[in-house]
Amino acid sequence: MLTVKPRLREILKERGITQEQLSKMTGIPQPSISRFDKNKQHLNWHLFSIAGALELLVEELFVIEE
Template identity: 50%
Template sequence: MNTYKGKLNKIREEKRITQSELAVAAGVPQPYISRFDKSEQHNIKNLFAVANALNLKIDELFEPVETPESK
């Protein structure tokens, strides 16, 4: 089974956008942005909103994590 972790903080830093700015652009609560990378479950509506605000595909918001089972 593949495991993924969020990489929104990394993307935000590259695009030089704050959590608050992204929250406004995506129309989601700022705490959602703050917890994004630590969360294991996401609201699909919020995922689309964040990805659209950053001009990305949803899968670009995550990166695979190697686990013993995935080797």
């Protein structure tokens, strides 16, 4: 069984970016970014917008464990 967890908090901390700044970069409301970070909601367009703004692959937004 795979376990998939977002690693957005870690990425933002490494880059010195806040959720509010990411919200401005992507056009995604900050509460939606928080829900993504807490593994509560992953909308497809959010994933691609966040990955694009951070210059990452979508897969790099997650830790995948078997």
